[in-house]
Amino acid sequence: MPHLLFAAERQRAKKLKGASRRSVAGLPSREAAARRAQWQIHKANLQDRGKLIDTRDVLVAYGVRQELKQRGWNRKKWPPLPQQALIGGRWPGSRDVHCPDQISVRLPSDLVLRVRSACWHTSAKSIALPRD
Numbered sequence: 001m002p003h004l005l006f007a008a009e010r011q012r013a014k015k016l017k018g019a020s021r022r023s024v025a026g027l028p029s030r031e032a033a034a035r036r037a038q039w040q041i042h043k044a045n046l047q048d049r050g051k052l053i054d055t056r057d058v059l060v061a062y063g064v065r066q067e068l069k070q071r072g073w074n075r076k077k078w079p080p081l082p083q084q085a086l087i088g089g090r091w092p093g094s095r096d097v098h099c100p101d102q103i104s105v106r107l108p109s110d111l112v113l114r115v116r117s118a119c120w121h122t123s124a125k126s127i128a129l130p131r132d
Contacts, residue, residue: 009054013043016052060105064115071118078117085120 017039024032046052050062068074071087 006059009052013052016046017043040090043100057105057107058104060103061107061111062080064107064111068114068118073114073118073122078121079112081113081117081120085116103110 024035043052047054047058047062048065051058053062056085065074086110
């Protein structure tokens with residue numbers, strides 16, 4: 001069913017872009033490129049605010065941002081991650097449960113770093129306990 005949502009949202013995006021596309025007809029290439037760039041910025045803003053969910057990547061990124069906000073972890077800057085947090089593998093205290101279904105998504109690197117930093121710094125005392 002998500003594919004129906006994405007298809008409908010893509011159609012909506014095309015309609016939104018249509019007015020922009022028509023408005024570049026006959027413009028000098030530099031001005032047309034500037035208008036297209038304005039559309040991309042506008043589209044990204046709609047996606048970030050959850051007003052246009054046209055791909056799985058956008059849906060997951062929006063959901064992650066909402067989760068950060070709900071937990072009170074949505075501040076822009078967290079302290080840098082210590083080197084040990086950058087090592088691959090599971091963090092101490094991770095549970096042995098997993099989701100049976102997995103999907104791949106492309107998330108903005110700053111969002112991934114914010115999630116990792118928020119998780120690490122929120123759990124730092126608990127992570128250190130088994131090691132002490």
